[in-house]
Amino acid sequence: MASTICQYCGVDLEERPPGQEVGYLYGVECSRCPPGARRSLVLARNERVAALECPLCRAAIAPAEGHPDVLSVKEMTYEVCAACGERNGVVAVRKLRDVGGGTV
Ligand SMILES: [Zn+2]
Numbered sequence: 347m348a349s350t351i352c353q354y355c356g357v358d359l360e361e362r363p364p365g366q367e368v369g370y371l372y373g374v375e376c377s378r379c380p381p382g383a384r385r386s387l388v389l390a391r392n393e394r395v396a397a398l399e400c401p402l403c404r405a406a407i408a409p410a411e412g413h414p415d416v417l418s419v420k421e422m423t424y425e426v427c428a429a430c431g432e433r434n435g436v437v438a439v440r441k442l443r444d445v446g447g448g449t450v
């Protein structure tokens with residue numbers, strides 16, 4: 347959970363309360379990649395997106411939250427250092443989608 351000093355710049359987080367930032371993680375297993383190259387991917391986005399692109403074969407994956415290749419979608423809330431802006435830790439995780447059976 348939250349630490350009391352920033353692990354990046356060492357600022358005291360009780361004196362400089364950190365902010366929060368939300369990001370989204372999409373667990374993807376692209377069915378259009380060649381079988382030998384196919385693997386589980388986690389794509390990070392700063393906001394919920396309508397479509398993703400496979401970074402390996404460039405196939406469009408849409409809708410991002412309804413496509414069968416998208417195994418999980420997580421809303422991550424990060425604690426962000428007020429001094430250096432780095433993400434210090436995860437405050438909360440909310441599962442928006444989880445089809446199960448995946449390896450992500
Ligand atoms: Zn692909």
Ligand SMILES: [Zn+2]
Pocket residue numbers: 352353354355356357427428429430431432
């Ligand atoms: Zn910091």
